[in-house]
Amino acid sequence: MASQRIRPEEGRRMSACRPGALHTAFNMLALSWIIISELLLSAHCLKDLKIFVPEAVIMGNAATLSCQYDLEQAALYAVRWYFGQEEFYRFVPREAKPTFVFAVAGINVDLTNSDATSVTLKGVTRELSGTYQCEVSEDAPLFHTEIRSAHMQVIELPKGDPVLQVDKKVIGINDNFKAVCTVGPSYPPANITWTVNGREIHKTPLQRITLDAFDGSNTYSSLEMFPNSQAxxxxxxxxxxxxxxxxxxxxxxxxxxxxxxxxxxxNRAPATTISPNLLGLEGSKRYANGDPDNSALTGASQRCCICCEALGAISLAIFTLTVAQL
Structure with missing residues (x-):
């Protein structure tokens, strides 16, 4: 059978059709991708993931961490909890035993109070202060995953009550006043504020406030007010x-x-003043010539000596007459 030869005109027509066919195929592919993307975006999926972790927990107490999310009718694949970068709890609803606990130093999970949205830690210690993460993943076909983090502080309370000491129980208008407040060791160190009659006292040049706070030791704060201070x-x-x-x-x-x-x-009584006469300061005016011994106390001593000499002479005369009669 003889082969058919393609005329040059037909070849030119076939070559001209090929670019149009490629363009059409590209448009169909783009349209298909757009349709698939729209379907994926309109599908039910994970959203609104929020984490709730206590800002501060007292050492020895329990702490409940929760993770709230909306799957929009999509299936949940897993919820994972991390302390730092270490996973310590996982919830997988498709498993026969949905809860898994992983060994992490210091963490003790209370399984009876843990589920797909929360995990409870028993007897927290100071070492558990740090960042916690909740990771939620939806099931096939998307396996959409989101993660949120939050910080928790474990605090250690002082074992005793604060102690307040003052240097005076009664103050006058010209008196200084000082008070010291002492708090036992705590973690983190305690914060101390001062109030007088319910009004907070602020630090000024005439109202001095100090604070000494260190981990593992007492916390001290002092308040010192001077006579001209506003308070x-x-x-x-x-x-x-x-x-x-x-x-x-x-x-x-x-x-x-x-x-x-x-x-x-x-003490509203005015400041006590002593009269110069009581101190003998007026006596110096009675003596002239700038004699350094002309002080009031010296003059009084001299007068006492003169009186003593006169008394001694009288006593000697009486004694002499008595002897003569004998």
Whole structure:
């Protein structure tokens, strides 16, 4: 059978059709991708992932960490919890035993109070202060995964109550005043604020406030007020006030608050002045010539000596007459 030869005109027509066919195929592929993307975007999937971790927990107490999310009717594949970079809890609903606990130093999971949205830690220690992460993954076909993190602080409370000491129980208008507040060791160190009659005292040149705080040791704060300080002046501004309440407030984050106070009396009597006559300062005016011994106390001594000599002469005369009669 003889082969058919393609005429040059037909070859040119076939070559001209090939670019149009490629263009059409590209358009169909692009349209298919757009349709698939729209279907994926409109499908139900994981969203609104939020993590809730206590900002501060007292050492020895339990801590519940939760992870809230919306799957929009999609299936859940797994929820994982991490301390730092170490996974310590996993929930996989498709497994026969959905909960898994992994050994991480210091972490003790309470399985009876842990599920797909929360995990509870028992007897937390200071070493568990740090960053926690919740990772949620939806099931096939997308396996969409999101992760959130939050920080938790484990605090150690002081074992005793704060102690407030003052240097005076009663103060006058010209007196200095000092108070010291002491708090036992805590983690983190306690914060101390000062109030007088409910009004917070701020640091100024005439109202000195110090704070010494170190991990593992007592925390000290002192308040020192000088006569011309605003606080002391306000104490004596009214006549009906006879005492003031000095208070130190102790707090550790938002978990621990403790106040200790003492009442200080106000002495409104004017400052005592001593008359110069009582000190003998006027005596120096009675003597002339700038004699350095002409002080009031020296003049009085000289007069006493003269009296003593006269008394001795009289006593000697009486004694002589008595002997002569005998």
């Amino acid at each position: 002391l002046q306000s104490f004596f501004a009214t006549n009906y006030q006879h005492s003031v309440k000095v208070q130190c407030g102790v707090s550790i984050l938002h978990v621990f608050h403790k106040n200790v106070e003492v009442r200080i009396g106000l």
